[in-house]
Amino acid sequence: MDIRTHFCTAILVLFLSMPLFAQMEALSPYYKIKKKYENRKENDSTALALVNLYTQLAKSAEDYPKLVEGYQDGIFFSPNNKVRYADSAVYVAQLSKDKTLMCKAYLSRGTVYYFSYKRYKLALEDFLKAYEYAKKGNDKYVINKVAYRLAVIKSYLGFYDEALNLFKQTQNFFRKASESKLHVNLLYGNKRGYYNSLHQMSICYRNLGQQRTADSITEIGLSCTTADSDYQQEYGYFLKEKGISQYYRHKYIQSIATLKLARKQNAIVKDFAWVAVCYSYIGKSYMALGDSDQAFPYFQKVDSVFKRHQFLLPELRSNYEELIFYYKKNRDKDKELYYATQLIRADSIIREDFPYLSSKIYKEYDQRNLLDQKSTLQTKAIISYFLNGALMFAAILLLLFIIFRLKKEREIKQQYSGVEQKITSLTNTIDLQEHDKVKSDPKLDIEQKIVDELLQKLKAFENKAGFTESGLTLNKLATKFGTNQTYLSSIIKEYKGMNFSKYIGELRIGYITEKLHNDRKYLKYTFETLANECGIGSRNTLSALFLEVNGVKLSEFIKIRLQDVVKDINDDLD
Incomplete structure (x- = not known):
């Protein structure tokens, strides 16, 4: 009886002690430190002293998971040194060799590159690494976070249909997760994932021309975030989309008011890309109201953002076209040239990003997803056979394409150099001076006095660029010279070596x-404008003549010349 009593007493004591053990665990040194800063606002640098105390404790205990967690807290609270904390998290995760930790660390650093700096190349590298580790760990939350980030890059590249499919997947996952019973921190992360997926879906629908669908999604986002202080960043995003929609529905005054409020919200979280979008559409709204004095300071603010961060969303390039046209109209050559140069620089950055990102995301994400799906339908032997054959075929095609492309580019470069040599040596594309030499035995039955007089008039005609007159004919020119068509045609053929048209x-x-x-301004002109400038009737005639005379296409000549201009600008800046 005594033994039974002692046993029951021991069981009761152990049962009553369990909450005490849990409390002791909860009151660990890590908990005590984190409790002092975890509820502070993002980018609140006053929390960093406590974060550093947390990481020092984790270092001394060689507790890698806690150390990575501390560095991630540093990312959240640091306004200016997020990359340093993110690099430290990756370094510690690699030391731990824990795939889950490495996934989280790479995802955190990629998010810093994407959100704080818009360095999409670096962000994509980290997202793809995180994706590989996430697949091995089968953490659905992390997999969807990575899928969301990759979808954002697809949207930036203009692959809106593909991006939309991914955003639908992520919003569905995060919505269901946010409706389940989770810890408050997990609930917060899932809700943000849901709202951000909705925001990006709205952007995709807008760019696909489905504005009504975009508007309905924006209204859902606004209804969820308007009165919630925890999601004011997302509220600012939905306001931005609403303001853009108002602009396209010609509600310019409402658009300006909405976008100014959205800009303020985006500026708080230092999202400079969306701040620039707000500036641009505010300027466009003022322009639509006929108030250019109000509009152009906002267009100039977009340029200030680009200068500071060297990043520009493709949809904002039209901002520079407005500025160039405005200063051209007002005959301010310096500012026209400045904004033309900025547009060339922006286009250069966008063009540089586009092929790298699109190739990388296809090869290392889309293609892998396709292979993952096929692996459930085919045996490993069939997949291996198919891939080896496909890769070999692709390699041959790629090699042939590279050889062809290099050969073509070399020929184009040689042709371009030949044209450039003619220009820099101060000769025209046809050697007129050589043809102007009086021949010793002319075959013309025309008085030498008339020949000399017409040759002088032709020389003046060439020097004054009289040939740029539109609709010029042999008859018109003969009339201007006070002679007849026969004389003029014969002299041109004899002394210039060609007929009048050529x-x-x-x-x-x-x-x-x-x-x-x-003259760099001509590089911005359309083919129609270039044709008008030199007196040619149509862009097709201009293109055909340009290729015939110079041996290089007009589009290729402009492309190479633009590259040279950008190189010259960069050399000047260096």
Whole structure:
């Protein structure tokens, strides 16, 4: 009886002690430190002293999970040194060799590159690494976080349909998770994932021309975030989309008010990319109201953001076209040239990002997803056979394409250099001076006095660029020279070595080629404008003549010249 009594007493004591053990665990040194800062606002640098205390404790105990957690807290609270904390988290995760930790660390650093700096190349590298570790750990929350980030990059590249499919997947996952019973911190993360997925879906629908669907999603987002102080960042995103929608529905005054409020919310979290979008659409709204004095300071603010961060969303490039046109109209050559240079620089950055990101995300994410799906339908032997054959075929095609492309580019470069050599040596595209030499035995039955007089008039005609007159004919020119068509045609054929049409065509092409090479503003002109500038009737005629005379396509000549201009600008800046 005594033994039974003692046993029951021991069981009762152990049962009553369990909450005490839990409390002792809860009151660990880590808990005590974290409790003092965990509820502070993002980018609150006053929390960093406590965060550093937390990481020092974890270092001394060689507790890698706690140390990574501490560095992630540092990312959240640091306003200016997020990358340093993110690098430290990756370093410690690699030391731990824990795949879950490495996934979280790479995802955190990729998010810093994406959100705080818009360095999409670096962000994509880290997201793809996180994706690989996430697949091995089968953590659905992390997999969907990575999928969301990759979808954002797809949206940036303009693959809106593909991005939309991923955002639908992530919003569905995060919505269901946010409706379940979770710890408050997990609930917060899932709700943010849901709201951000909705925001990005709205962007995709807007760019796909489905504005009504975009508006309905924006209204859902606003209804969820308007009165919730924890999600004011997301509230600012939905306001931005509402303001853009108001602009496209010609509600310009409402659009300006909404976008100014959205800009304020985005500025609080230092999301400079969306701040620039707000500036741009505020400026466009003022322009639509006919108030250019109010509009252009906002367009200039977009340029300030670009100068500071060297990043520009593709949809904002039209901002520079507005500025260039405005200063061209007002004959301010310096500012026109400045904004033209900025546009060239922005296009250069966008073009540089686009092929790298699209190739990387296809090869290392889309293609892997396809292979994962096929692995459930085919045996490993079939997949291996298919892949080896496909890769070999692709390698052969790629090699042939590279050889062809290199050969083509070399030919184009040689042709371009030949044209450039003609221009820099101060000769026209046709050697007129050599043809102007009086021949010792001319075959013309025309008085030498008349020949000399017409040759002088032709020389003046060339020097004054009279050939740029639209609709010029042999008859019109003969009338201007006070002679007849027969005399003029014969002299051109004898002394210029070609008929009238070819003569005028080569003069015009020589003129426009020189302008494209020496005057940067011509590089911004459309083909129609270039044709008008040199007197040619249509863009098709201009393109055909330019290729015939110079041996290089007009589009290729402009592309190479733009590259040279950007290189010259960068060299000047260095």
